[in-house]
Amino acid sequence: MGTMSELLNSRVKAKSLVDTVTERLEAAIISGELAPGSRLSEQRLAISFGVSRGPLREAIRRLEGRQLLQRTANIGVHVTKLSWRDLTDLMLVREALEGMACRLAAEMMNPAELAELDQLLAEHGQLQDVQTGTGYYQQTRDFDFHFKIVTASRNERLIQMLCADMYDLLRIYRYRSSTFGGRAKAAYEEHRMILEALRSRDPDLSETAMRAHIRNSRLHIVKRLEELEASGNSQPAL
Amino acid sequence: MGTMSELLNSRVKAKSLVDTVTERLEAAIISGELAPGSRLSEQRLAISFGVSRGPLREAIRRLEGRQLLQRTANIGVHVTKLSWRDLTDLMLVREALEGMACRLAAEMMNPAELAELDQLLAEHGQLQDVQTGTGYYQQTRDFDFHFKIVTASRNERLIQMLCADMYDLLRIYRYRSSTFGGRAKAAYEEHRMILEALRSRDPDLSETAMRAHIRNSRLHIVKRLEELEASGNSQPAL
DNA sequence: TATTGTAGGACTGTCAACAGTTGACGTGCC
DNA sequence: GGCACGTCAACTGTTGACAGTCCTACAATA
Numbered sequence: 309m310g311t312m313s314e315l316l317n318s319r320v321k322a323k324s325l326v327d328t329v330t331e332r333l334e335a336a337i338i339s340g341e342l343a344p345g346s347r348l349s350e351q352r353l354a355i356s357f358g359v360s361r362g363p364l365r366e367a368i369r370r371l372e373g374r375q376l377l378q379r380t381a382n383i384g385v386h387v388t389k390l391s392w393r394d395l396t397d398l399m400l401v402r403e404a405l406e407g408m409a410c411r412l413a414a415e416m417m418n419p420a421e422l423a424e425l426d427q428l429l430a431e432h433g434q435l436q437d438v439q440t441g442t443g444y445y446q447q448t449r450d451f452d453f454h455f456k457i458v459t460a461s462r463n464e465r466l467i468q469m470l471c472a473d474m475y476d477l478l479r480i481y482r483y484r485s486s487t488f489g490g491r492a493k494a495a496y497e498e499h500r501m502i503l504e505a506l507r508s509r510d511p512d513l514s515e516t517a518m519r520a521h522i523r524n525s526r527l528h529i530v531k532r533l534e535e536l537e538a539s540g541n542s543q544p545a546l
Numbered sequence: 547m548g549t550m551s552e553l554l555n556s557r558v559k560a561k562s563l564v565d566t567v568t569e570r571l572e573a574a575i576i577s578g579e580l581a582p583g584s585r586l587s588e589q590r591l592a593i594s595f596g597v598s599r600g601p602l603r604e605a606i607r608r609l610e611g612r613q614l615l616q617r618t619a620n621i622g623v624h625v626t627k628l629s630w631r632d633l634t635d636l637m638l639v640r641e642a643l644e645g646m647a648c649r650l651a652a653e654m655m656n657p658a659e660l661a662e663l664d665q666l667l668a669e670h671g672q673l674q675d676v677q678t679g680t681g682y683y684q685q686t687r688d689f690d691f692h693f694k695i696v697t698a699s700r701n702e703r704l705i706q707m708l709c710a711d712m713y714d715l716l717r718i719y720r721y722r723s724s725t726f727g728g729r730a731k732a733a734y735e736e737h738r739m740i741l742e743a744l745r746s747r748d749p750d751l752s753e754t755a756m757r758a759h760i761r762n763s764r765l766h767i768v769k770r771l772e773e774l775e776a777s778g779n780s781q782p783a784l
Numbered sequence: 785t786a787t788t789g790t791a792g793g794a795c796t797g798t799c800a801a802c803a804g805t806t807g808a809c810g811t812g813c814c
Numbered sequence: 815g816g817c818a819c820g821t822c823a824a825c826t827g828t829t830g831a832c833a834g835t836c837c838t839a840c841a842a843t844a
Contacts, residue, residue, distance in 0.1 A: 324619050324827065326607070350796070360829050361796095362600070366607040369564070373611020375706075381562045382796060382835050397703040404646035408638060465635040468613075562797065588826070598799045599826095620805050620826060789842075796835075804827075814817080 325359055329367040332357060337376055337387055338479050345389035374473060390480065392533055398477060399526040403519050405470055406454065410502065410518035411511045412461035421460050425503055428453055432496055451475060453499055457506070457518075491528050498524065563597055567605040570595060575614055575625055576717050583627035612711060628718065630771055636715060637764040641757050643708055644692065648740065648756035649749045650699035659698050663741055666691055670734055689713060691737055695744070695756075729766050736762065 333353075336342045354364045368385055371377045379385045390398075432449055458470045498521040505514040571591075574580045592602045606623055609615045617623045628636075670687060696708045736759040743752040 326827085327619075349794090351794090362828060362830095365797095366604055369604045369607035370611040373608040381565070383837090384796075394703065397701045400646060400650070400701055401643065401703050401707065404642040405639065408642035412638070463635045463638055465632065465639050469639065564797085587824090589824085600798060600800095603827095621807090622826075785844105787842100787844080790840085792837105792839085794835105794837085796833105798833080799831085800829105801831105802827105802829075804825105806825075807823095809820105809822080811820080812818090814815105 325363040326366045326370075329357055329359055329363050330370055333367050333371060334376065334476070337371070338476055340480070342387050344387050344480065347384050347386050349384070376476070390477070395481060396526060396530060398474070399522065399529065402470070402474055402478070403522040403526065405466060405474070406458065406522060407515045407519040409458045409461040409463070409466050409470060410506070411515035412463055412466070413457050414506050414509050414511045414514035416462045417460045417506055417509075421456065422503075422507055425453070425456055425506070428456070429496075429499055429503060432499070450495065457502070490532075491525065494524065495521070563601040564604045564608075567595055567597055567601050568608050571605050571609060572614065572714070575609070576714055578718070580625050582625050582718065585622050585624050587622070614714070628715070633719060634764060634768060636712070637760065637767065640708070640712055640716070641760040641764065643704060643712070644696065644760060645753045645757040647696045647699040647701070647704050647708060648744070649753035650701055650704070651695050652744050652747050652749045652752035654700045655698045655744055659694065660741075660745055663691070663694055663744070666694070667734075667737055667741060670737070688733065695740070728770075729763065732762065733759070 333342075342348060350361050350364060350368075354361045357364065368377055368379070372379055372385070376388055377385050378388055432453075435449075455471055455475075458467055461467065498517070502514065502517045502521060505517045571580075580586060588599050588602060588606075592599045595602060606615055606617070610617055610623070614626055615623050616626055670691075673687075693709055693713075696705055699705065736755070740752065740755045740759060743755045
């Protein structure tokens with residue numbers, strides 16, 4: 309990994325217009341620049357991206373296949389609107405997949421990867437918001453931890469599903485809500501337990517720990533949503 | 547479910563050319579009409595489908611987003627070639643997801659659905675190939691059973707992932723190998739155990755039973771593959 | 785006032801043509 | 815004979831234009 313040969317072997321990126329448009333569009337969706345549920349006009353988007361409608365349409369089709377966009381015939385495309393129900397559904401899927409990933413990682417992880425995780429957690433532990441327990445435990449950091457574990461599973465399909473598709477969808481929420489906050493300390497402790505399970509190379513324990521962690525996160529979200537709803541804030545539907 | 551209102555509310559399907567082409571293309575891939583790994587020419591395909599290249603390209607992009615096709619710039623599109631490793635990777639993902647689905651189903655299933663499952667298994671049990679234990683336990687029947695359980699989970703995301711994406715990919719193998727055969731009786735018994743777990747509404751037991759079932763199936767596949775390889779049949783890489 | 789019919793505009797769906805790239809074949813030189 | 819180079823055909827990438835559809839607004843009618 310990371311050797312010179314990779315630089316030599318790596319092909320010059322012959323990125324087509326469609327590829328760049330896809331990336332740009334995806335970024336716009338994830339960042340919230342294109343609001344969920346909003347309709348987007350092919351013509352206007354094509355002009356603003358500086359490309360013709362053809363490549364744009366093909367980029368749209370690709371994201372349509374990835375469920376980020378939805379098209380209704382003769383009407384147009386809409387940015388997929390995720391309800392709160394969708395979020396909890398998604399978290400259940402994530403619990404299952406990442407539990408499996410953690411199980412596999414327990415068997416596949418090499419010492420170097422374990423050390424990386426250890427250092428990552430050490431850094432997290434010294435952060436102010438984690439120590440006080442009130443902060444938000446920045447999602448980026450959270451994703452870092454999970455990302456490393458998933459990658460260690462060595463299951464390409466699993467990695468693709470979680471790191472590419474799933475995290476993208478979850479990221480959408482980050483910009484829309486503070487749903488994830490207020491659990492920094494607990495999350496950190498759970499991360500530590502997961503690491504310990506991995507270090508002991510116990511598949512069952514590793515899976516259990518990871519699933520408990522994600523389940524807690526989900527339950528926390530549900531609780532926050534109920535509070536939100538009780539306070540009259542009639543669910544902004546994301 | 548299944549009420550009149552659905553018929554009234556359901557929009558008339560205004561299927562675009564792209565939609566029909568997508569379906570046709572998908573079917574061709576799943577059925578093996580388009581061999582895995584084979585390159586497909588846009589021009590020829592467009593002519594054989596009787597459409598222009600535009601819609602065809604958009605259909606390709608969609609399947610590309612669903613990982614059924616892969617495109618390399620300026621070279622062309624290839625039907626995704628799944629290695630045996632990919633198959634086992636896929637089965638691990640399926641084990642995780644369907645375990646979760648079965649867990650949820652244990653809580654959500656209504657008596658009618660349980661009765662349906664019961665009848666389905668009763669029919670299976672009377673089939674010749676199941677009784678002798680040597681038959682193939684037709685995948686269609688197997689899928690029927692799993693399909694019903696997954697649907698009962700009431701988790702739209704899970705249903706989409708398993709019933710649409712995952713089963714499609716797995717179906718590819720059906721036409722290429724007899725890998726799944728020779729486990730009819732065992733599979734049937736496992737199905738019965740799953741049903742019993744569901745009937746007792748025990749989430750943990752239900753998940754465990756389903757995961758064991760899929761894990762056994764995976765191990766069986768691995769064993770068959772090893773036999774195949776030992777017999778000099780140097781993995782046709784599907 | 786509520787409903788129906790109609791015209792206009794904007795947009796999507798589709799197609800045909802052009803430009804750029806790739807891979808293969810054949811030629812010439814060592 | 816083998817290797818390098820140049821040419822060519824086929825294909826992909828992209829564009830612009832045309833046809834068909836839907837939505838909106840407004841007018842007419844009961």
